[in-house]
Amino acid sequence: MRLASRSVAAVLERSAGRGRGRRGRGGRSRHLAVLVAVLALAALAAACGGPAGSGPSPSSLHGPPYKIDVAEVGGLGRALVNGKGFTLYLFVPDDHSSHSRCSGICAVEWPPVVLPKGVTQPIAGPGVKRSLLGTTRRSDGSLQVTYAGWPLYRWFTDTSPGQDNGQGLNNLGGLWYVVSPSGHPIH
Helix, strand or coil: CHHHHHHHHHHHHHHCCCCCCCCCCCHHHHHHHHHHHHHHHHHHHHHHCCCCCCCCCHHHCCCCCCEEEEEEECCCEEEEEECCCCECEEEHHHCCCCCCCCCCHHHHHCCECECCCCCCCCEECCCCCHHHEEEEECCCCCEEEEECCEECECCCCCCCCCCCCCCCCECCCCEEEEECCCCCECC
């Protein structure tokens, strides 16, 4: 799935005029078609599921997506996950700035962890340092959860709790890493 994800990103970059391809007539239509293809790929990946037993313990799977927990992730050890057990990532270009540099198609592939309207603080689960949790305002006005100054994201091909398909990807302008409970990238 990592190869397919990289291919999708390359197509997206070319269709947006940032890759080697040129933007001719119908560039906006082509961009929309690529976006629809990415969303279809995400739906297909979600329908396939993941291997049994690869996720965190069930005790960390009961909570809203803006709850930040710690669980065993793949072969990486203990890492941050959301309240549903899905692995959380940081984007190196965000550079501890508490400001997201991931928007547009980036935020489609790497959905930011955001608070629902009316909620002002994320929930800290066991093993999470409450003092490292925070929020940042996104360009659309939503509040994104941060940890140790890093805005947090999911990877759209992680379809089951505990997967780490986005680990170490160089995608959409930078590297992506799973986040340790101390707030550092896991390499």
